[in-house]
Amino acid sequence: MEKNTKNKKSEIMKIKGKIYLDYKNAESAKLVHDSLEIDNENYLQSELKENKIIYEINNEKLGTFLSTVDDLIASEIVVEKIIEHTDKEKVLYK
Structure with missing residues (x-):
């Protein structure tokens, strides 16, 4: 009688997800992206x-x-x- 042996790597669950963030303008999106990029390195793709x-x-x-x-x-x-x-500071102190 043979044991049913499965390759352990084929049993590993793969979890994938995407998050989409939309901003008012490209400048805000770039600022957020650049601010978070260092912290996110090696954990996710952006x-x-x-x-x-x-x-x-x-x-x-x-x-x-x-x-x-x-x-x-x-x-x-x-x-x-x-x-x-x-942005509020810019408006207040212009």
Whole structure:
């Protein structure tokens, strides 16, 4: 009687996701992209297209995948708030 042995690598789950972020203008998109790029290196792929950023996340563990997405969103919120605050400062102090 032969045991049914499967290749362990074929059993690994692959989790893939894309996040699309749209901004008012290309300048804001580039600022966010450049601000987050260093922190995201080796964890996800990013592509800047005019006023959009496309993030692609690939992982084999659900927990790591969700943590990466959570970190990305939290970091983007911080950068967005800085941009909003900076834009208000420009209006106030022109």
